[in-house]
Amino acid sequence: MKQIRLGGILPVSSISLGCMRMEQLSVKEAAGLIHTALEQGINFFEHADIYGQGKSEEIFAKAFHMNAAVRETIYLQTKCGICNGYYDFSTEHIVQSVENSLKRLQTEYVDTLLLHRPDTLMEPEQVAEAFDLLHQSGKVRCFGVSNCNPMQIELLQKYIRYPLIINQLQLSAAHTCMLDSGIHVNTKREEAIMRDGSVLEYCRLKDISIQAWSPFQYGMFEGVFLDNDKFRQLNQVLKQIAAIYHVTPSAIAAAFILRHPARIQVIAGTTKPERLIDICKADTCFLTRQEWYEIYRAAGHDLP
Numbered sequence: 001m002k003q004i005r006l007g008g009i010l011p012v013s014s015i016s017l018g019c020m021r022m023e024q025l026s027v028k029e030a031a032g033l034i035h036t037a038l039e040q041g042i043n044f045f046e047h048a049d050i051y052g053q054g055k056s057e058e059i060f061a062k063a064f065h066m067n068a069a070v071r072e073t074i075y076l077q078t079k080c081g082i083c084n085g086y087y088d089f090s091t092e093h094i095v096q097s098v099e100n101s102l103k104r105l106q107t108e109y110v111d112t113l114l115l116h117r118p119d120t121l122m123e124p125e126q127v128a129e130a131f132d133l134l135h136q137s138g139k140v141r142c143f144g145v146s147n148c149n150p151m152q153i154e155l156l157q158k159y160i161r162y163p164l165i166i167n168q169l170q171l172s173a174a175h176t177c178m179l180d181s182g183i184h185v186n187t188k189r190e191e192a193i194m195r196d197g198s199v200l201e202y203c204r205l206k207d208i209s210i211q212a213w214s215p216f217q218y219g220m221f222e223g224v225f226l227d228n229d230k231f232r233q234l235n236q237v238l239k240q241i242a243a244i245y246h247v248t249p250s251a252i253a254a255a256f257i258l259r260h261p262a263r264i265q266v267i268a269g270t271t272k273p274e275r276l277i278d279i280c281k282a283d284t285c286f287l288t289r290q291e292w293y294e295i296y297r298a299a300g301h302d303l304p
Helices: 027-040 051-064 091-105 123-135 150-159 177-183 199-205 229-245 249-258 273-284 289-298
Strands: 005-007 010-015 015-018 044-046 076-081 112-116 139-146 164-170 209-213 265-267
Touching: 005 209, 010 015, 015 027, 015 273, 027 051, 027 199, 027 273, 044 051, 051 091, 076 091, 076 273, 091 112, 112 164, 112 265, 123 139, 123 150, 139 150, 150 164, 150 199, 164 199, 177 199, 199 209, 229 289, 249 265, 249 273, 249 289
Parallel strands: 015 044, 015 265, 044 076, 076 112, 112 139, 139 164, 164 209, 209 265
Antiparallel strands: 005 010
């Protein structure tokens, strides 16, 4: 599998395995999924402290038979900051969340730690203190954010001595908010409204890698667009292009994201090994401009 460098630093697989739903699997089933991921060339595994209230991290570690030797063969990411009904970027919460994740993951460090969703009560000095403690103790190698706009990142970066190398954002063929305003510049159309501070271009300028979460979803967890009657034209186009590349529509949906020159990493959150194999074939597909824009338009996005 092709690799990208997160923030120009970490050489990771262009497709990662998102472990949000791993708590739904038995240890044996999780082991099979992880084995399939490794066979496909995936070396990056994505977690968060709230996934299954920590159970997903526990099952992953048991299924992977975590030890020092195997730990060095992969990259681990976790996220923190979401609590029950509120967000918390305090020094104490960040540090304790990481300590808990390390215990569940049976490892001494994670490669990347992301702040999960913006905390409007954030005091960046406290985040900086937490990051200093975690980095200097060797418990976190690199840092990033999730679902943040450029000014939120700038505010954090003013106080943090380490570069924020990742911004995890929702992106799929049916959820293209970060693309639309850039395509409809200088028009009066609804799509031209800038809602995210031009986060895509900002991240590219700052060498911040974007990780695409929910690459097969539409809306805010409203469902999957594949084989969904609400997206008949999109599914028809995905099937037509999939036939050209001899892959499944899932692969083409992922290839739509990988085709963007921002070198976005796809987070595949499936729990089914056979579906993961299909998705990973996206790495072999380099869509033409015509094919990419055909998918974009088929999803209901017009061009000016």
